[in-house]
Amino acid sequence: xxxxxxxxxxxxxxxxxEIFVGxxxxxxxxxxxxxxxxxxxxxxxxxxxxxxxxxxxxxxRAQAQAAxxxxxxxxxLANARQEAADIRAQAQAQAAxxxxxxxxxAAEESQRMIASAKQAIEAEKAAALRELRGEIGGLATNLAxxxxxxxxxxxxxxxxxxxxxxxxxxxxxx
Amino acid sequence: MNDQGQGITVVSLLLxxxxxxxxxxxxxxxxLGTRLFTPFGLILGxxxxxxxxxxxxxxxxx
Amino acid sequence: xxxxxxxLLPLEGDTSWPPSAASFNSRPLFPGLGIDWVNNHMMQxxxxxxxxxxxxLIFSHRQxxxxxxxxxxxxxxxxxxxxxxxxxxxxxxxxxxxxxxxAIISFILVNNLFGELFLFMFxxxxxxxxxxxxxxxxWLLYNAVGIKKYGFGHYMKKMTLPDxxxxxxxxxxxxxxxxxxxxTRPITLALRLFANLFAGHLVIMVFVIGGTMLIExxxxxxxxxxxxxxxxxxxxxxxxxxVGCLQAYIFTVLTAQYVSSAIAxxx
Numbered sequence: 324x325x326x327x328x329x330x331x332x333x334x335x336x337x338x339x340x341e342i343f344v345g346x347x348x349x350x351x352x353x354x355x356x357x358x359x360x361x362x363x364x365x366x367x368x369x370x371x372x373x374x375x376x377x378x379x380x381x382x383x384r385a386q387a388q389a390a391x392x393x394x395x396x397x398x399x400l401a402n403a404r405q406e407a408a409d410i411r412a413q414a415q416a417q418a419a420x421x422x423x424x425x426x427x428x429a430a431e432e433s434q435r436m437i438a439s440a441k442q443a444i445e446a447e448k449a450a451a452l453r454e455l456r457g458e459i460g461g462l463a464t465n466l467a468x469x470x471x472x473x474x475x476x477x478x479x480x481x482x483x484x485x486x487x488x489x490x491x492x493x494x495x496x497x
Numbered sequence: 498m499n500d501q502g503q504g505i506t507v508v509s510l511l512l513x514x515x516x517x518x519x520x521x522x523x524x525x526x527x528x529l530g531t532r533l534f535t536p537f538g539l540i541l542g543x544x545x546x547x548x549x550x551x552x553x554x555x556x557x558x559x
Numbered sequence: 560x561x562x563x564x565x566x567l568l569p570l571e572g573d574t575s576w577p578p579s580a581a582s583f584n585s586r587p588l589f590p591g592l593g594i595d596w597v598n599n600h601m602m603q604x605x606x607x608x609x610x611x612x613x614x615x616l617i618f619s620h621r622q623x624x625x626x627x628x629x630x631x632x633x634x635x636x637x638x639x640x641x642x643x644x645x646x647x648x649x650x651x652x653x654x655x656x657x658x659x660x661x662a663i664i665s666f667i668l669v670n671n672l673f674g675e676l677f678l679f680m681f682x683x684x685x686x687x688x689x690x691x692x693x694x695x696x697x698w699l700l701y702n703a704v705g706i707k708k709y710g711f712g713h714y715m716k717k718m719t720l721p722d723x724x725x726x727x728x729x730x731x732x733x734x735x736x737x738x739x740x741x742x743t744r745p746i747t748l749a750l751r752l753f754a755n756l757f758a759g760h761l762v763i764m765v766f767v768i769g770g771t772m773l774i775e776x777x778x779x780x781x782x783x784x785x786x787x788x789x790x791x792x793x794x795x796x797x798x799x800x801x802v803g804c805l806q807a808y809i810f811t812v813l814t815a816q817y818v819s820s821a822i823a824x825x826x
Contacts, residue, residue, distance in 0.1 A: 333580040333757060334687055334750070340596030341688020342695070348608040349693055352666050355612045357658030363619035364637050365654070371624045505816055506739075509747065513739035545735050548728075552721045 460485045503554060510546045518542030567767045567792070570599050570681035576772055578764035583685055583757070604683045607670045615665065640664055640811070648815040656818060659700060663693060664811040667752070671803030674760060675796050682756040682803060687749070694749035697814040702741075705821030718821070748813055755806050759799040766792035 336342060463485055522538020525531070564574050572584025585598035618633025626634055640661050645653035667684065674682030684690045705714045719736040720729065766788045773785025 333583070334753075336688030336691065337584060337686065338596045338598075338688065340601070341686050342692040344596065344601050344604060345689035345692030346696060348604055349662065349666055349696055352608050352611050353658055353662040356615055356662040356665075360615040360619045360637075361658045361661060363622055364634065364641075365657070367622040367624065367626075367630075367634075374624050505813065506820070509739045509743050510735070512743045512747070514735055516743065517735055517738045541731075542735070545728075545731055546739075549721055549724075549732055549735060552723055 456489055460489060463488075506553065507550050510550055511543060514542035514544075514546030514549075515539055516542070518545065564768060564771050566677075567680055568764060570603065570679060571764065574764075574768055576768055578761055578768055582761075582764055585686070600681065600683060600686055603673060603679055603681065604670065604689060607673060607683060608666060611662075611665045611669050614669075615661070636665075637661065644808075644811055644815050648812065648819050650819075652822065656815065660811050660815060663697070663814060664807050667693065667810055668804060668807035671756060671807055672800070674756065674803055675800050682760055682799075684752050684806075685756040685760045687753045687757075690749040690753040693752070693810070694745045697748060697810075697817065698741075698745040700814065701817040701821040704818055708822050714821070744817060748810065752806050752810050755802050756799075759795070759802050763792050763795050763799065766795060 460482070464481060467481075518541045519535060519539040522534035522536070522541075525534040525538075568574055570586075571582050572586055573579075573581045585595075585600040587595045587598045588602065589597060615633075618629065618636070622630050641653070641657060644660055644664075645657055649656055670683035670689070673679040674685070684693075702714075705718065708714070709717060718740045719733045721732070721736065724732050770785040770788030770792065773781045773788060776782065776785070
């Protein structure tokens, strides 16, 4: 005989309805949990994660801003240094230029002064020579007149010969 | 599959092997009036179960 | 002393000695009307379901990002299922299964705790019909999920034929895997839950009913032994508390495990 009529004892439900009641109740619980409970919890978690992530993002942004500000500041500083160095170099160059110019001017001035002094001396010398020649001519004429015994003063010929004499004297002296 | 899953699979397979082939042997015995097939079925069932377990879990790691 | 049995075992069908499967019989709420299925244990299950719903609704009501005490408690319970069962076993695909896992663990847990709760003192799942019902649900769930993911043919092949089995052994292996994945799984799921609670409650009945009988025997020595027996039943109640929690957890873990194996990629 095949043992198809096994007595399952307590493994057979007292009422088959237990199975359906159990399933029905569970389905109701499942439905409520699926509709109300789990979405609520998950939404809260998502919100929380977002809040935390948002906070981190904000902090990161602040950090980035700070880093940017620092970089900017350093750049400015470097620029300022560069500028100062440029200005200094320029100033040095200018100073050198000015000094050279002043030197050149001074040299020129002294040259000019020397030249004008020379000129003045030349002029004075020429004037002195001219005066001297006149005086010497007079003296000589005077002297010759005395020697000759008469006045030679108004005589053109005599004056011309005296001049010629003096010129010869000049050229000999030079 | 994690360790827990492997344990469950092993137990489930061993049970299935014993029930299926032991049961088949027992049915044959009660049909033919012999007493040979039940132990044979039990041994075959557990052997096959172990074979499948080894196949599934990737064999013995040396 | 007559009051001990109704107090500790209020919902039992039969409290005569020795306790047996008949002790677990239900009492119809409306005897004689032909609706035996409306009985005390069914009412208990209904109350259990309502209690579960009520507790979860209270926990999830008006949540905030920064949890208060009530919400914190709810999140602890929810996180246990979410992280140590859902994420641990199902990985990144855990989210759609959360309602099922939360519902099944809390429904089983509350009904198991009824075994140690005054007024009830009876675990609903020591009535095997309820255990069959939930096991059937889990069976439907993991198969439905697998079929939805792979299609019927592919899913059956995946569940009955491990990789690398030579053709000659197919005829032996396919029934084996079929039985293993589609028959022993749900049956063991139901029986494990049922048997733990049934056996635990039977032991409690032995101590309570037996102890009461000893106390009422009139002999001093027996009465003392009966007192010890009643006291000992409280220790069993404590043990059953643990078993009830554990079985709720195991049922849920196994359900998740079966779902995971149904949707797992072949290797």
